Amino acid sequence: MIGSTSSQIVLALAVVALAYLVRFMVKFHFHRTRMSGLPGPPHSYLWGHIKSIREAMATLPLTAHRQLMPLISKEKFGLGDVFYLDTFPFAPPPLVITDIEVMKSITTYTSLPKHHLVVEFVDWLGGPQNLVTLEGSAWKRWRSAFNPGFSAKHIMSLVPVIVDETQVFCDLMTEKAKKQELFRMERAATKLTVDIIGKVVLDVAFDSQRGPNTLVDSMLSFIKWMEIGNAWMNPIAILDIRGSFVLRYQSWKMNRYLSRIVEDRFATRHTRQKSKAIIDLALDVYIKETKGIDTTHLDPDFKTAAISNMKIFIFAGHDTTSTGIAYALYYLFKYPDILAKIRKEHDDVFGSDPADAANQLREDPYLLNKLIYTTAVIREVLRYQPPASTLRAGQKDVYIRDPKTGQALPTEGTMLWPLDVGIHRNEKYWPNPHVFDPERHLASASSENNSTVNNKEAWIPFSNGPRNCIGQELAMVETKILLALTVRTFDFVAAFDEAYKLNDDGSGYKVDNSSVQSIYGDEAYQVAFMTAKPRDGLPCRLTLRV
Numbered sequence: 001m002i003g004s005t006s007s008q009i010v011l012a013l014a015v016v017a018l019a020y021l022v023r024f025m026v027k028f029h030f031h032r033t034r035m036s037g038l039p040g041p042p043h044s045y046l047w048g049h050i051k052s053i054r055e056a057m058a059t060l061p062l063t064a065h066r067q068l069m070p071l072i073s074k075e076k077f078g079l080g081d082v083f084y085l086d087t088f089p090f091a092p093p094p095l096v097i098t099d100i101e102v103m104k105s106i107t108t109y110t111s112l113p114k115h116h117l118v119v120e121f122v123d124w125l126g127g128p129q130n131l132v133t134l135e136g137s138a139w140k141r142w143r144s145a146f147n148p149g150f151s152a153k154h155i156m157s158l159v160p161v162i163v164d165e166t167q168v169f170c171d172l173m174t175e176k177a178k179k180q181e182l183f184r185m186e187r188a189a190t191k192l193t194v195d196i197i198g199k200v201v202l203d204v205a206f207d208s209q210r211g212p213n214t215l216v217d218s219m220l221s222f223i224k225w226m227e228i229g230n231a232w233m234n235p236i237a238i239l240d241i242r243g244s245f246v247l248r249y250q251s252w253k254m255n256r257y258l259s260r261i262v263e264d265r266f267a268t269r270h271t272r273q274k275s276k277a278i279i280d281l282a283l284d285v286y287i288k289e290t291k292g293i294d295t296t297h298l299d300p301d302f303k304t305a306a307i308s309n310m311k312i313f314i315f316a317g318h319d320t321t322s323t324g325i326a327y328a329l330y331y332l333f334k335y336p337d338i339l340a341k342i343r344k345e346h347d348d349v350f351g352s353d354p355a356d357a358a359n360q361l362r363e364d365p366y367l368l369n370k371l372i373y374t375t376a377v378i379r380e381v382l383r384y385q386p387p388a389s390t391l392r393a394g395q396k397d398v399y400i401r402d403p404k405t406g407q408a409l410p411t412e413g414t415m416l417w418p419l420d421v422g423i424h425r426n427e428k429y430w431p432n433p434h435v436f437d438p439e440r441h442l443a444s445a446s447s448e449n450n451s452t453v454n455n456k457e458a459w460i461p462f463s464n465g466p467r468n469c470i471g472q473e474l475a476m477v478e479t480k481i482l483l484a485l486t487v488r489t490f491d492f493v494a495a496f497d498e499a500y501k502l503n504d505d506g507s508g509y510k511v512d513n514s515s516v517q518s519i520y521g522d523e524a525y526q527v528a529f530m531t532a533k534p535r536d537g538l539p540c541r542l543t544l545r546v
């Protein structure tokens, strides 16, 4: 009796397994057949594009960021500006876009929803109600609440606060220069950008540049463990079961910390001076726009959204800006003629004593608008090494047009990937795209190389359309201030060959010298660390200029 029951169970399981297998095979066949006729690298029935991708990736450093894979594949296989990468069944197949008009057709003329992989990933960190993943009317409501706080005018009013934090950074850099210390510039810039966000968004001093801070340390630990769970170069790490506990614990700590701050801001809002903090402006807008709301108690909806978005601002705001800052220093000191030009501009605007710049900016933030060449340098850094791209969800009834062949291409089931680095390194928009050249961004650019074809519309580090980056003005202002206060005070030397000495600093960066060590001849290639970061976090040393 027992024997016949267990054989019935085995039979039932076998039938279920067979049904799954048949379903998978049908899906597999349908998928591979569909993909084989669409633009992409060499395709095989068994492997899809996986073999071609591996071939392209063999030319990249092992730690290179994922976003470089389609760029290299495009060049290796001579692909057009729209192509599929059939990675089924391992990942949703990306539909890569390196044409600006095609990008706009899904981000600007219509704005397709974010891809579920982004939603899952960002919601883990931000929780519900965060601006990056919200859609429709909920997104509109919170974007309007936060927009005034990120407007150019408001950010200008915060310049003195940003200068104060940057001054702390400069003092620390002076100490490091005196000690000839080896450190990762990306980490130092991260602490700076987080402290700035604390001040401008919450009016709170995190002081993470000078010592530990619960929120910042939890955020950095969270990011490190998210990256470990993401580590395609080290599959064993994915199995580390500590990750999920650490992520939950750090998330709980961040929520508790922010919950107290939001409650305190609400409770004291009538008794303290009028604040410029973005959280307070958002609360004012929310109360004004939400008619009938009980203003004597902190609205739970507002509290949830405020906590979600504070985490997102801290994450999105530091992760990308710190990369831009580190790369700006790297390329300035790699190209002495560009460095000389930026230093001259700072002499012209602030006078010859670098120590005067901070006070001048506190008194007249609009001096930043005179930093034309500095702005061109930052724009070139973000063209050359954009840290992030948007990912959108393909739809059943949405087709995109291949700009070369006119073919209508289905998007259903794909992950639409307008690749910032692909558009920024596309020769049809940027002549000599692999050359670092700030002049491209100057209105006066008149050399044959850049006047005719540099297409400013194809500059999209902050994405485009309604879901563009809310923090772009803040990021540009922070970076300009940092350069104004540092490039005439310090000399910078990259130290990739010494990166291994920092292996135990807890940052999570992993040195890997087992493969090629440059991309397009550039040793500061982007590595995977959530968004794209400079290799090894840009190890470096500073010296003080006399």
Ligand code: HEM
Binding pocket: 114, 118, 131, 132, 133, 143, 197, 312, 313, 314, 316, 317, 318, 320, 321, 324, 382, 386, 387, 388, 389, 390, 391, 461, 462, 463, 466, 467, 468, 469, 470, 471, 472, 474, 475
């Ligand atoms: C150089 C620095 C920065 C770069 C390159 C950058 C890049 C981007 C990109 C590409 C997107 C689109 C993401 C997507 O579609 O999924 C985005 C969105 C966003 N960014 Fe930034 N960002 C930077 C700085 C900041 C800062 C300083 C903040 C805030 C403090 C910020 C907050 C956000 C938010 C909240 C969104 C979502 C906006 C929405 O969907 O309404 N970013 N950013």
